[in-house]
Amino acid sequence: MRAKRILVVDDEPGVTRNLKLALEYGGGYDVQVENCSGNALVVARHFRPDLILLDVMMPGLDGGDVAARLQADSLLRDTPVVFLTAILTTAETAGHELMKGGYPFLAKPVDLEELKKSIEEHIRR
Amino acid sequence: MTKHLEWLKRWPRFGIMTGSLGSLLVVGLLDYLTGIEVSVTAFYLVPVSLSTWFGGRQAGMFMACASAVVWLGADVLGRASLGHPFVSIWNAAMLGLEFVAVAYLLGALKDRNQHLEQTVALRTEELRRSLVELQQTQQQLIEAAKLESVGRLAAGIAHEVKNPLMTLSLGADYFLSRQTENADESVLAQDMKEAVRRASNIVNQLLDYSRPRPLQSTREDINQVIETALNLVRPQLKTQDVTVVRELQDGLPTVMLDRARIEQVLVNLFLNAIQAMPEGGTLTVRSSATALSTNGSDAARVDVEIEDTGDGIARENLNRIFDPFFTTKPIGRGTGLGLAIARTIIEIHGGTINLANRAEGGVKATLGFNVGPETEA
Numbered sequence A: 001m002r003a004k005r006i007l008v009v010d011d012e013p014g015v016t017r018n019l020k021l022a023l024e025y026g027g028g029y030d031v032q033v034e035n036c037s038g039n040a041l042v043v044a045r046h047f048r049p050d051l052i053l054l055d056v057m058m059p060g061l062d063g064g065d066v067a068a069r070l071q072a073d074s075l076l077r078d079t080p081v082v083f084l085t086a087i088l089t090t091a092e093t094a095g096h097e098l099m100k101g102g103y104p105f106l107a108k109p110v111d112l113e114e115l116k117k118s119i120e121e122h123i124r125r
Numbered sequence B: 001m002t003k004h005l006e007w008l009k010r011w012p013r014f015g016i017m018t019g020s021l022g023s024l025l026v027v028g029l030l031d032y033l034t035g036i037e038v039s040v041t042a043f044y045l046v047p048v049s050l051s052t053w054f055g056g057r058q059a060g061m062f063m064a065c066a067s068a069v070v071w072l073g074a075d076v077l078g079r080a081s082l083g084h085p086f087v088s089i090w091n092a093a094m095l096g097l098e099f100v101a102v103a104y105l106l107g108a109l110k111d112r113n114q115h116l117e118q119t120v121a122l123r124t125e126e127l128r129r130s131l132v133e134l135q136q137t138q139q140q141l142i143e144a145a146k147l148e149s150v151g152r153l154a155a156g157i158a159h160e161v162k163n164p165l166m167t168l169s170l171g172a173d174y175f176l177s178r179q180t181e182n183a184d185e186s187v188l189a190q191d192m193k194e195a196v197r198r199a200s201n202i203v204n205q206l207l208d209y210s211r212p213r214p215l216q217s218t219r220e221d222i223n224q225v226i227e228t229a230l231n232l233v234r235p236q237l238k239t240q241d242v243t244v245v246r247e248l249q250d251g252l253p254t255v256m257l258d259r260a261r262i263e264q265v266l267v268n269l270f271l272n273a274i275q276a277m278p279e280g281g282t283l284t285v286r287s288s289a290t291a292l293s294t295n296g297s298d299a300a301r302v303d304v305e306i307e308d309t310g311d312g313i314a315r316e317n318l319n320r321i322f323d324p325f326f327t328t329k330p331i332g333r334g335t336g337l338g339l340a341i342a343r344t345i346i347e348i349h350g351g352t353i354n355l356a357n358r359a360e361g362g363v364k365a366t367l368g369f370n371v372g373p374e375t376e377a
Helices: A013-027 A037-047 A063-072 A112-122 B006-010 B013-034 B041-055 B057-077 B086-177 B183-210 B222-232 B234-239 B259-275 B315-320 B338-348
Strands: A005-009 A030-034 A051-055 A081-085 A105-107 B218-220 B242-248 B255-257 B281-291 B300-307 B352-357 B363-371
Touching: A005 A013, A005 A037, A013 A030, A013 A112, A013 B086, A030 A037, A037 A051, A037 A063, A051 A063, A051 A112, A063 A081, A081 A112, A105 A112, A112 B086, B013 B041, B013 B057, B041 B057, B041 B086, B057 B086, B086 B183, B183 B338, B218 B222, B218 B259, B222 B234, B222 B242, B222 B255, B222 B259, B222 B281, B222 B300, B234 B242, B234 B259, B255 B259, B255 B363, B259 B281, B259 B300, B259 B338, B259 B363, B315 B352, B338 B352
Parallel strands: A005 A030, A005 A051, A051 A081, A081 A105, B242 B281
Antiparallel strands: B218 B255, B281 B300, B300 B363, B352 B363
8 A cells, every 4th residue: 555645835944854754754654845835736736645734824825825726726626735834823723624715724833643643634545 | 268177068067057156146245245335246257157158058148147136136235226226126137138148149159169169070080081091092002012013023933933843843753753772862852842842832822912812702610610720730739739728609600701711811820829839838719709780780790819828929020910021930930921811811801810919928819700691692
């Protein structure tokens, strides 16, 4: 069985590098990262992820813009998206499906176990 | 003059009239004893003026007539009447009319004076109220401006700090997942996770303070909320050897509140109290209800009091305890946001929070919640 593919879109190379390492090593996922939100759609069409981890605040296209473009794309509209955000607190994201089409949100800094749990909950089967 | 005789105003009317009549009799006696050669008629104005000013216009009129009668008595008894007895009566009547005129004019002056005093008092009260409103509005504007700038700052800090924290956290997770045989590495990684958690917690508190979340209110029994909060601080109570005394009133009306957030406030106040008693002490938690008789409704207020037996708050810090980032705790023990957040939470509940030193020592925190009608959403 092939490993589940996860695309991480975040403008912070430190975050994406560590997420890739942690998810591949600690979760057995196949992870591709993208630091430029403008390239996210192209990379996603090519990589065909089972789930996308998407940062909210990014220069250029923000997370909401990227999610809207994914929604508009016939190939990617069913790909689950989990937002990562620094400007919400854990208490605010816990148990709430927030804005932008009811996507789940995780507050940075996210705990690896919590992240894996959320991925398993939302990933495309 | 009026100011010096202010105390006379407090006399009951009976006392005033008795005093005036007394002085009238003294003047009458003086008039009789001095005979016709020495005139003391002007002295009759003393009881007339006193009774008018302090007893009112009617009392003044009465005293004016009484003065004329006494003058007539003194005149007749002193056999001072010249010629026809009608002359004395005529003179007494003329004098009486003068006294009545004096009483009437003095009464009018008094009324005018009273009206002016009332107008000044009314205007002063209006000005005072306007000043208080202006000060409150200014304070609210300052608070709003502060909150807005803290909000912008908080969002910026959150973005700039939490991303590096995430990198650190994931790095620590990676080291932990390697299952190394070197125990020190695991401990170091755990320490890093704890450091990240603490730093993240500070940023979250800053976000909480600057951007209060909407309340998710339900009708709650405040005593149950207190018990939950006490349970959450049980380890600290035990470690610090603090005894809890509960004085919780039974059958309190339920209050509309966001339970999680009021628990957060109570835990914060409990922890502050516990930390104020490093050598141990007593934490007293009290709840009570007060009926508010406004517009005939059955409104009430529920109060929660939290008392410690610590050293209290230094006088110079009392005005600053709710300021964000103000703390008297050692570095690393407090962010200085706890009470600021507590006040924000209580205020968005429409409640009140107050901290004061107790005369017996220690601090008393008082929370007040308004109890709305049962149908309130």
